[in-house]
Amino acid sequence: MNPSTLQARVIVDEMIRGGVTEAVLCPGSRNAPLAFALHAADTAGRLRLHVRIDERSAGYLALGLAVASRQPVPIVMTSGTAVANMSPAVFEANYARVPLVVVSANRPYELLGSGANQTVEQFGIFGTQVRATISLGLAEQDLDTNSQWRSAVGRVLAAARGARTGNAGPVQFDIPLREPLVPDASAGPDDDLGSFAGRPDGLPWTQAPVGKLDVPIPIDLSLDTVVVSGHGAGIHPALAGIPTVAEPTAPQAHTPLHPLALGSLRPKQAIICGRPTLHRGVSQLLADPEVRVYALTTGPRWPDVSGNVYATGTRVEPIGEAREEWLKECAAAQQRVLGAVDAELDSLLLDDPDAATGLHVARVVSAAMRPGDQLVVGASNPIRDVALAGRVTEGVRVLSNRGVAGIDGTNSTVIGAALALDRSDPGAHTIALMGDLTFIHDVTGLVVGPGEPRPSSLRIVVANDDGGGIFGLLEQGDPRFNSGPYAGAYERIFGTPHRADLASLCAGFHIPHRRVALGELSSVLGEPAPAGGVEVVEVTTDRAALRDVHAAIAARLE
Numbered sequence: 001m002n003p004s005t006l007q008a009r010v011i012v013d014e015m016i017r018g019g020v021t022e023a024v025l026c027p028g029s030r031n032a033p034l035a036f037a038l039h040a041a042d043t044a045g046r047l048r049l050h051v052r053i054d055e056r057s058a059g060y061l062a063l064g065l066a067v068a069s070r071q072p073v074p075i076v077m078t079s080g081t082a083v084a085n086m087s088p089a090v091f092e093a094n095y096a097r098v099p100l101v102v103v104s105a106n107r108p109y110e111l112l113g114s115g116a117n118q119t120v121e122q123f124g125i126f127g128t129q130v131r132a133t134i135s136l137g138l139a140e141q142d143l144d145t146n147s148q149w150r151s152a153v154g155r156v157l158a159a160a161r162g163a164r165t166g167n168a169g170p171v172q173f174d175i176p177l178r179e180p181l182v183p184d185a186s187a188g189p190d191d192d193l194g195s196f197a198g199r200p201d202g203l204p205w206t207q208a209p210v211g212k213l214d215v216p217i218p219i220d221l222s223l224d225t226v227v228v229s230g231h232g233a234g235i236h237p238a239l240a241g242i243p244t245v246a247e248p249t250a251p252q253a254h255t256p257l258h259p260l261a262l263g264s265l266r267p268k269q270a271i272i273c274g275r276p277t278l279h280r281g282v283s284q285l286l287a288d289p290e291v292r293v294y295a296l297t298t299g300p301r302w303p304d305v306s307g308n309v310y311a312t313g314t315r316v317e318p319i320g321e322a323r324e325e326w327l328k329e330c331a332a333a334q335q336r337v338l339g340a341v342d343a344e345l346d347s348l349l350l351d352d353p354d355a356a357t358g359l360h361v362a363r364v365v366s367a368a369m370r371p372g373d374q375l376v377v378g379a380s381n382p383i384r385d386v387a388l389a390g391r392v393t394e395g396v397r398v399l400s401n402r403g404v405a406g407i408d409g410t411n412s413t414v415i416g417a418a419l420a421l422d423r424s425d426p427g428a429h430t431i432a433l434m435g436d437l438t439f440i441h442d443v444t445g446l447v448v449g450p451g452e453p454r455p456s457s458l459r460i461v462v463a464n465d466d467g468g469g470i471f472g473l474l475e476q477g478d479p480r481f482n483s484g485p486y487a488g489a490y491e492r493i494f495g496t497p498h499r500a501d502l503a504s505l506c507a508g509f510h511i512p513h514r515r516v517a518l519g520e521l522s523s524v525l526g527e528p529a530p531a532g533g534v535e536v537v538e539v540t541t542d543r544a545a546l547r548d549v550h551a552a553i554a555a556r557l558e
Helices: 003-017 032-043 053-069 087-096 146-161 259-264 280-287 324-351 358-370 379-390 410-424 436-441 469-473 489-495 503-508 518-525 546-556
Strands: 022-025 046-052 071-076 099-106 131-135 171-178 216-220 225-230 244-246 269-272 292-296 308-311 313-321 373-375 396-399 431-434 459-462 512-513 534-540
Touching: 003 032, 003 146, 022 053, 032 046, 032 053, 032 071, 032 396, 032 489, 046 053, 046 410, 053 071, 053 087, 053 099, 053 396, 053 410, 071 308, 087 099, 099 146, 131 146, 146 171, 146 373, 146 431, 216 292, 216 308, 244 259, 259 280, 259 324, 269 280, 292 313, 324 358, 324 379, 324 546, 358 379, 358 431, 358 518, 358 546, 373 379, 373 410, 379 431, 379 459, 410 431, 410 436, 410 459, 431 436, 436 459, 459 518, 469 489, 469 546, 503 512, 503 534, 518 534
Parallel strands: 022 046, 022 071, 071 099, 099 171, 131 171, 216 313, 225 244, 225 269, 269 292, 292 308, 373 396, 373 431, 431 459, 459 534, 512 534
Antiparallel strands: none
8 A cells, every 4th residue: 555545544544533424525636545535434434525626615514514513524625725725714713613624635845845836835824723733744655654643633633622722623734645646556445554553442542532621700690790692602500590692603591681782771790601793782881891891711712802801711600699670670671672673673564565674584584493403694694683683492503603704605604514413413404594695605615516415404595685785784884975975885895786696596506496575484494305405595685774774773772
């Protein structure tokens, strides 16, 4: 067996021993030894392989698999620009603390700077964005490096899981490979590894259990307190009775508090769990010097955008109990906001049944979810719409790329998450909600080869307002920027209409598509799994009305 083939088989074998059950592969020449090894492992039923032609989409597919399964997922690519295309997914995995393993095949290091084709300085290309950058030396004939290779795989997986740090995240595993890059004519995929075998009984070479950081912090809950539960928040039973502003991806709040309710409340302290990413009202609260702020997180970093955090730990040791009057005040504010949001959305539809906004779509999609199902929400407006107008049923898991909150790779993330759910709960359904720009941005994520694993029940709901609706809610959405000396500026450089025909795009990728009215959406989402497992459901929405709708909701709360 030639050295590169042997090394690749050892690496794949050790990854499986270390708990890897899913792997993503992009075709290439330099990574051919790894491709053959992964295909053999897939054929033998030792892992499930997913092949994609676009590295950026493939990276987000691996991200979705890792987020939903909570296990490391390797994404294997060839050398050169293929590695650079991993950057968006690596950045997201870094800030969202997702165990993504970038296995970058490389040319022999002596070729760097020589002008050799498709050779770049890719070792360490991700800089501070990875938990570790680990390389193997070139495999050479007749050198017994089995223990070094297997030990390196163990270090890669431990770093990705955050086994010693409590800080899971992406890792670059750079592997230089020398020709020949394909198995010898006499070598079969099931050949015994001989002296390069792993530990007995399928054990990993190095066992590295994930440690837990425990830093209790006493907090007096008799002071008027709100909890801000952001992305990546854990479950804190001691805080269950405290009014909680929970982002959609956070655990379901036992005592929910709508983010718009903060404007009428005057808490004395706030407790951050996870990382807040959505609401300006939350940012203002956490920056208020009159509010004492605590941060609970399990990793080495804690969120503190305003520099106002008083103390940080991993869990609360409660002192005192919340005032009954405070709890009643928060509950009343919660009901007042829910009533205002529903009243305004209903009023708009009474005036014009076709005047649907993203808020309306988010309300219907959230209500359609059933316990055990999975909701994957795109960045920009949809995740905010779910937070403001959605009522997600308990037992529904909500996922979203909130690490750096980009619209990159969302279709691929959704498909990865749906595939992972199929394995853990074959009867459950995945519904995705995203905007049209997000959908188009990763339209290549819909390319799934005929022999590749496909989700069994996935509906992608696209709220299509023909452009970037979120900008209408920001400062640049002020009407003065589309009139007078700024005439046309807003619509061209922020609204960015595209006039894309989503039905034709889906037809080109052999993905079923249908365009439905808002009133039909609930029944569509309640149907059995779509034929072929994946369907795109498009709902036309109006972004021109968004600014006024948000203003009208705020006016109802004055």
